[in-house]
Amino acid sequence: MELLDARRAPLLARPFFEGGDPGAIASAMAHVPEVLDATMPFLVQMFGPSALPARTKELVILRTSALLDCRYCIQSHSIAARDAGLAREEVLALRGDGPLGDQFTDRAERALLDWVDGVAGSTGPVPPEIGEALMSHFAEPDVIELTLLAGTTMMLNRFCTALGLPTSQAALARLAEDGLL
Amino acid sequence: MSEIAEAVGDGVLPGRVWLYANYHCNLTCTYCLTESAPKVAKRELGAQRMLEVAAQARALGFTSLGVTGGEPFLLSYLTETIIEMAEMLPIVVLTNGTLFTRARLEEARGLTGAPVAIQISLDSADPVANDTMRGPENFRRVVAAIDALVARGVRVRIATTAEHIDEHELERLCQLHRGLGVADEDHIVRPILRRGRAIDSGLGVDTDLIDLPPELTITADGAYWSPFGPTVHGGRLDTDLLVSRTTSPLDKPANILLRLVQGRARGDDAKLDIR
Numbered sequence: 001m002e003l004l005d006a007r008r009a010p011l012l013a014r015p016f017f018e019g020g021d022p023g024a025i026a027s028a029m030a031h032v033p034e035v036l037d038a039t040m041p042f043l044v045q046m047f048g049p050s051a052l053p054a055r056t057k058e059l060v061i062l063r064t065s066a067l068l069d070c071r072y073c074i075q076s077h078s079i080a081a082r083d084a085g086l087a088r089e090e091v092l093a094l095r096g097d098g099p100l101g102d103q104f105t106d107r108a109e110r111a112l113l114d115w116v117d118g119v120a121g122s123t124g125p126v127p128p129e130i131g132e133a134l135m136s137h138f139a140e141p142d143v144i145e146l147t148l149l150a151g152t153t154m155m156l157n158r159f160c161t162a163l164g165l166p167t168s169q170a171a172l173a174r175l176a177e178d179g180l181l
Numbered sequence: 182m183s184e185i186a187e188a189v190g191d192g193v194l195p196g197r198v199w200l201y202a203n204y205h206c207n208l209t210c211t212y213c214l215t216e217s218a219p220k221v222a223k224r225e226l227g228a229q230r231m232l233e234v235a236a237q238a239r240a241l242g243f244t245s246l247g248v249t250g251g252e253p254f255l256l257s258y259l260t261e262t263i264i265e266m267a268e269m270l271p272i273v274v275l276t277n278g279t280l281f282t283r284a285r286l287e288e289a290r291g292l293t294g295a296p297v298a299i300q301i302s303l304d305s306a307d308p309v310a311n312d313t314m315r316g317p318e319n320f321r322r323v324v325a326a327i328d329a330l331v332a333r334g335v336r337v338r339i340a341t342t343a344e345h346i347d348e349h350e351l352e353r354l355c356q357l358h359r360g361l362g363v364a365d366e367d368h369i370v371r372p373i374l375r376r377g378r379a380i381d382s383g384l385g386v387d388t389d390l391i392d393l394p395p396e397l398t399i400t401a402d403g404a405y406w407s408p409f410g411p412t413v414h415g416g417r418l419d420t421d422l423l424v425s426r427t428t429s430p431l432d433k434p435a436n437i438l439l440r441l442v443q444g445r446a447r448g449d450d451a452k453l454d455i456r
């Protein structure tokens with residue numbers, strides 16, 4: 001799978017390369033520039049700053065990526081999660097390398113992680129009591145955005161895993177430094 | 182009136198839509214932008230698709246068509262398809278001019294009187310210099326084809342692709358084409374672009390977006406900014422001038438192209454006169 005570089009970036013993709021390497025996902029999607037052009041603003045909105053706290057979003061993204069066993073997203077979002085203030089042990093627990101219950105005692109966060117497990121960890125409806133618990137801690141717009149975030153992460157998880165996208169050397173170095181490789 | 186028709190009418194977008202009929206060729210020219218040769222991937226558009234593009238181009242308000250390759254006349258259905266396309270829009274077909282056998286020339290009678298121009302490559306009035314670039318016997322075959330097509334009443338244009346051309350050489354070429362019945366306005370001289378095989382041959386001038394008129398170009402692999410966009414280097418299709426992978430319906434790439442043109446900085450008009 002060729003990851004396009006700035007020299008080979010199609011016209012619609014050029015703006016995404018202006019600030020340097022846009023990462024493996026954008027470099028792969030650049031092969032279909034009209035898809036990149038439509039998708040990137042959506043992804044930036046979903047994964048970038050929004051009404052939800054960065055920590056909350058990273059809980060969803062990293063937990064979902066662990067459930068779908070996406071190496072690329074687990075590695076990238078271990079770093080993002082650390083940058084959002086999560087402790088190393090919290091990151092390890094979200095990745096399944098430690099018990100979740102020990103690290104996450106906040107009721108809202110526990111309800112959220114149960115919801116993510118229901119959305120990304122199984123098929124079919126999420127049990128109603130898990131939904132009710134979530135709704136008791138989060139407003140309706142938050143639930144919508146968190147669920148869409150889990151779904152979007154799942155889409156990217158399968159995209160990155162199926163295509164075997166490589167984690168950048170810089171990210172690998174950072175993970176090694178943090179003992180998260 | 183569509184937004185595209187308006188843009189064409191206002192001169193914001195050129196009126197011509199190009200189609201890459203195929204990528205394979207019976208020749209292997211030293212400066213070939215598409216690294217064409219007999220055995221390369223054909224990347225054929227197909228007669229049906231060519232007709233669809235022509236119909237959609239006309240409906241959108243484009244005013245003419247161009248067919249290029251590879252060598253389009255390697256395709257058995259080409260003449261018939263061109264005749265049908267010309268019923269929709271005027272068309273210029275680029276060819277190396279070496280495949281006009283007796284049977285092909287008979288078929289070409291169907292082009293007489295139609296809004297079709299056959300643009301044949303001839304790089305020098307000197308057979309040796311020409312054949313060094315384009316292969317043995319090229320000059321003799323091309324001159325015979327031009328003569329035969331003109332005799333059948335087909336409009337012929339001659340395209341000279343050259344790194345440098347001095348006045349004396351140009352004059353010799355012009356005498357040659359006039360003698361063959363090709364008028365001055367049907368002789369085009371264009372530079373070699375440093376893309377495709379020209380890179381490896383150390384030929385041509387560097388280009389970027391702003392050098393090329395934004396002529397919507399449809400290939401089997403996607404839509405491009407210019408017929409000089411879907412070039413091949415090292416066996417790999419270039420993507421730097423790719424507009425979209427989606428080519429149908431044609432308004433999709435046409436509208437993206439228009440958006441790109443409108444986003445181009447003011448004054449960034451095409452600098453090289455290459456057609």
Ligand code: SF4
Nearest residue numbers: 206208210213251277
């Ligand atoms: S320049 Fe034209 S004639 Fe020469 S190899 Fe390429 S496609 Fe064929």
